[in-house]
Amino acid sequence: MKYSIEEIKTLLEGITPGAWAAEEVQYQWKTSNALGKHILCIYTEPDAKFIAAAPTIIRDLLAENERLSAKLGFYDNKCPVCNSTLGLLHADACPLCAARKEVERLQKHIEADAELYAALEESHREVNEQLRIEGQRAARHLADQELLVARERKRVARECIDYVNNHANDCGCSKRIAHDIRTRYGVEG
Numbered sequence: 001m002k003y004s005i006e007e008i009k010t011l012l013e014g015i016t017p018g019a020w021a022a023e024e025v026q027y028q029w030k031t032s033n034a035l036g037k038h039i040l041c042i043y044t045e046p047d048a049k050f051i052a053a054a055p056t057i058i059r060d061l062l063a064e065n066e067r068l069s070a071k072l073g074f075y076d077n078k079c080p081v082c083n084s085t086l087g088l089l090h091a092d093a094c095p096l097c098a099a100r101k102e103v104e105r106l107q108k109h110i111e112a113d114a115e116l117y118a119a120l121e122e123s124h125r126e127v128n129e130q131l132r133i134e135g136q137r138a139a140r141h142l143a144d145q146e147l148l149v150a151r152e153r154k155r156v157a158r159e160c161i162d163y164v165n166n167h168a169n170d171c172g173c174s175k176r177i178a179h180d181i182r183t184r185y186g187v188e189g
Contacts, residue, residue: 005062005065008058008062009062012055012058012059012062015055019056021052022045022048022049022051022052153185154185154186156185157181157182157184157185160178160181161178161181161182164177164178164181
């Protein structure tokens, strides 16, 4: 709207009060105010009649607007949150307050998600630490098992060497076999 309701009322109060008229005078239409003063000449009858009726039409439209506004309570509703008069048909909340409420709701979800994320991160760190500790234990256990296997191989190799040295006939192979076993399993003397 180019003019507000208040501006229209002010403009209307400034004109000559009373009914205006349009009459045909020598092939022209003249519009006069309530005091009978000639206001302007117009060459078409519809234009002259509309201009003459304009103040009455505007008064009627303003009265109808006020009647409907009062009936709807359109201008009386206030936002219950910020108390601004916004012409709300239903006094739930103005769009700005509704948006603020939605932002607050979403912020609560974000905060809850952030807490959940922090808890998950902490749990992730704990699981990684447990995996690191278990990995170290497994590595130590494997090293211990490899050491035991190496010791057992040497023990078996010594027994084989002793057997070959004590029970084989003296054909020379036994010394060769004993030498191969010592070399292969790293057994001394």
